[in-house]
Amino acid sequence: MTTGRGATRRDRWLIAVVPVLLASVALTQMVVASTTELTPWRGAGFGMFSTMDGHDLRGVRIEVVTEDGDTLPFNARRLRGAPRLGGPFVQARAWPTPTRLERLGEAVIDEPLVVDEDDVVIPAEQLVDVDPQLTEPLAPPVEVHLQVHRLRLDRDSETVVPEVIAERTVRGDPTGSG
């Protein structure tokens, strides 16, 4: 049987546990986002709308090197909704560690790709506003260059200035075995 005093202590614990959990996670996020490239907008630290360095304001540029040695731009605009690329993309953009960039690069290499009439590479399943007749299948790239950048606003010159915060080159399997 719980005593009244015990019940009070139990009540206090039940009242405190969620606020303590929220504060612990947010403090950890604050430390991690201040010391790494984790965007303050993500990670449950309540840093949304505090900085231009938000996940949605960051850019991800991808170039693929074909087996012929050509370097082609990759259309990264619709990656968020791509079934296999969406997860690695949002994670690499929000916190571009070498491991996350590596995962995104590998996902791009493993993805069926096509080249459109402007020589831009697109995931084969993301042909929105693109005529499939005007695309050609692309063999798995031998290399993928990834670059994540953030934007800074220079209010005096009224310009946005891109700043690269992470880069990585991921090489495909040279044997072509996937």
Next chain:
Amino acid sequence: MTEEPTETAAAPHEGPVEPPTANRGGRLRRLFTPYLSRTGMVLTLTLVTYLISSPRGTFPVARIAAVGALLLVPWLVSDRRWRVGVLGVLFVLAAAGPLSSPLLDLDNHHYLKLYWLLALLLTGMTSDPVAALRRTARWLIGLVFVFATVWKLLVPDFVDGSLLTYLLTTDGNMDRVLVAVGWHEADRTIENRHEIVGLRHDPTVPLEPTELDMPSRSVAVAPALAIATVLLEGAVAVAYLLPLRGRWERLQEISLFTFLVVTYGLLPVFGFGGLLAAMGLAASGLRDRPAILVHLAMWATVGGLTIVADLL
């Protein structure tokens, strides 16, 4: 086994209780009256907000459970075992989807929804659920605004007005509102958005400084808006975390309502605003009826602002 009073014992907190000998229509009234109690309204607003704006990755079964919980509100209000059981199942189902999808894809209000569902569950196990939920809600609202305020003070590009200048000159939601109130000329910022999208994702666009067309009024007002935002969010944090008494306690409702109208008038995020209104009701020191009316008005205001923003 611990014997604890059921929440029925806390009826004085919960507004008038219908007499058992209700006349014709009394059964219907008895069914709906619990929704109009404080706890019933907190649960209703929370669950409707959750259904309208579920966290990313939410499993359909969690939404079905939320609909079930909404239908069971009369039992959740009056019987502790129902509340703990139903909210326990709902929390597990609600957390399973988002926590198994990429965590870095979740917005802060998605986490707050899960925290709040857990708080509703855990405080339902205390000897006085209404008082316990009030304390937890005050802590949660206060902490959210403490962290939001500290982040804005930590990062230089908020206080110097850079972020708000950028949003005022590129964000489609803000632009629609500012055009509607005559602040911006129509379509002034479309070209800015086009430039930014290319700069961010198109490898054929050179990665170099890009000039934006910035309405001078927006550039001028952004730093003042930034300072006002910090003061407003700081005021919400102070109002909910300090043990204010008497009239000073009304700073909670005033600061929260002001924040919701100012912020979500420009950038409506119903999932956050609606949830804050539900949490504010649980935290409020007002008597039941005025507390419900004030926070229902907050919730409806956020919903209305979201609908207006969509229509513009």
